[in-house]
Amino acid sequence: MFIGEKIGFWFKNARPVSLPQSLLPAAVALGLAASQRPAEFSLFWGLLAVLGVALAHLSLNLFDDYFDYSKLKSDYRRKLAAKGQQARTSKCPYLLNGSATQSELLLACLAFGAAACLCGLPILLVRGSVILWPVVLCLFLGFFYSAPPLRLSYHGLGEIIIGIIFGPLLMLGVYLSACGSLDFVIWPLAVSMGLLVCNIAYVHSLLDIAPDKYAGKSSLPEILPTPDAKRWGSFIFTFGAFGIMEILTIVQVFPPAWLLTLLALPLAAAAYASVKVWLRAPHQPFPRLWWFGPMANWPAICAQKLDWFMVRWYLARNLMVWFSLCSLAACWLDYLF
Numbered sequence: 001m002f003i004g005e006k007i008g009f010w011f012k013n014a015r016p017v018s019l020p021q022s023l024l025p026a027a028v029a030l031g032l033a034a035s036q037r038p039a040e041f042s043l044f045w046g047l048l049a050v051l052g053v054a055l056a057h058l059s060l061n062l063f064d065d066y067f068d069y070s071k072l073k074s075d076y077r078r079k080l081a082a083k084g085q086q087a088r089t090s091k092c093p094y095l096l097n098g099s100a101t102q103s104e105l106l107l108a109c110l111a112f113g114a115a116a117c118l119c120g121l122p123i124l125l126v127r128g129s130v131i132l133w134p135v136v137l138c139l140f141l142g143f144f145y146s147a148p149p150l151r152l153s154y155h156g157l158g159e160i161i162i163g164i165i166f167g168p169l170l171m172l173g174v175y176l177s178a179c180g181s182l183d184f185v186i187w188p189l190a191v192s193m194g195l196l197v198c199n200i201a202y203v204h205s206l207l208d209i210a211p212d213k214y215a216g217k218s219s220l221p222e223i224l225p226t227p228d229a230k231r232w233g234s235f236i237f238t239f240g241a242f243g244i245m246e247i248l249t250i251v252q253v254f255p256p257a258w259l260l261t262l263l264a265l266p267l268a269a270a271a272y273a274s275v276k277v278w279l280r281a282p283h284q285p286f287p288r289l290w291w292f293g294p295m296a297n298w299p300a301i302c303a304q305k306l307d308w309f310m311v312r313w314y315l316a317r318n319l320m321v322w323f324s325l326c327s328l329a330a331c332w333l334d335y336l337f
Contacts, residue, residue, distance in 0.1 A: 010108040013065075013094045014058035017296070020317060021166050021200060022057040024324035025193045026050040029171035031331035032186055033178040038335070045123055046178030052119030053170055059112035060142040065092050066105050067146040071215070123177045130180070134173035138165050154216065156223040159201040163237075167194015188248055189327065192241035196320040199237035203275060203316040206230060207309050227279045234275040238268050238316075241323060257333035264322040267293070271315040278312065286311055293318035 030046045069092050094100045100108075124131055141161050144150040152161055171190040175182060205212065205219035212219050224230045242265060249258045274286045288295060288311050295314040301307055 009100075010062070010112070011058065013062070013100075014108075014112065015061045016058070018061060019054055019057060020321055021197050022053050022170060023050065024321060025166055025171050025190075025197065026053050026174045028189065028193060028324050028327045028331070029174040029186065030178055031328045032189060033175045035331045035335035036183050036185060037179045040179045040181070042178055045126060046174060048119050049123055049174045049177035052116045052123075053174065055112050055116035055119065056138070056142070059109055059116060060145070062105060062109040062112065063143060064146045065095070066102065066109055067148070067151075068092070068215070069095055069102060069105075127176060127180050131173065131176050134169045134176070138169045138173065141165055141169075154218060156218045156220050159198050159205055159220040162201040163194040163198025166197040167191060185253065188244050188253070192244045193320070193324070195237050195240040196323055199234070199271070200313070200316040200320060202233060202237050203271070203312050206234070206275065207278065207312060231276060231279055234272055238272045238319070242268065254330075255334050257330040257337075258327070260326040260330050260333075261323055263326050264319060266291070267315065267319040267322055271312070271319050274312045274315055278308075282308075293322065
C-alpha cells in the first residue's frame, strides 16, 4: 500500500462517522469564544486545536479497537448474532478479515496520536501550561477508557467518560486555545453538549447490552436495574441540555438567541420515543422518517438488518448535530447584536 492508501485505510477504520461527536462541540466552543471574547480570539490557534481534537479522536477510536480485540476477539458479536441475539457484527472487521494485523493497528493508533500532539505543541508554547490540564485529563480518560488495568468502560463509566471528554474537557481546551483564558458561559454550554454526546454513547450501549455482557463489560444501561431506570437515564441525557440552556436563557445568563436550541426538541422527542419502543419491544420496528436527518448508507444498513440499531444511533447523533448548529447560530446572532 502507498502512504496515501494507508492513511485512507486507517482513516476509514478509525470510524470517521463518529467525528461529529468531537468536531461539533469544538466548533461550538470556537463560536462561543469568538462571540464572547473577540479581542483575544485567534481563529488560527482555535482551528489548530480542532484539528488536534479530530486526530486524537481517531487515535482513541483505534485504541478502543486494539484493547477490545486484545481482551476478547471481536468475532464474539457474530457468534451472538448466530444465536439469534440482536447484535451488530461489524466490530474490527479489518482485523477479522486479515486486512491488517494487531501490530499494524497499534502503529496506526500511535501515528494518529503523534499527529494530534504535533498540533498541540505550538498551542502549548503560545498559551502556556493552562492548556495542559484539559488535554492531560482527556488523554488519561480516553486511553484508559478501554486500556488495562483500569478499563473504565468495563465498569459502568464509559458513557459518562465520553460525555466528559467530548463535552467539558474538549470544549474548555478549544476555548483556551482560541482565547488563552475561560469565561463562565462556556461551562453550562459544555455540560449541555456533554450530555448530548453522552446520550449517543448511552443509546449505543443500551442497544449493545447483550454483546457487552458477553465481553465482560458493564455499561451504564446494563447497571441500571430496571427498564424504567434505563428510560429515565435516556430522558436525562436526551432532554437535560435543553433544561440547562433554556433556564439560563430565562435568567439572562445567555441572550434570547439561545432559545433557538428549542428547534432541536422534535428530534429529541423522536430519539427518546425510539428508546422507549426498544425497551418495551426490542423487535418492534421503528421506521425512519425523512425529518430525522441524514442517515448514510441506509439501503446497505437495511440489507444487513442493522436498521433497528442505526436508526436510534443516527437519531441520537443528529440530535447533537442539530443542537450544535442551533448553538452556532445563537453565537453568530450574539456576536452581531
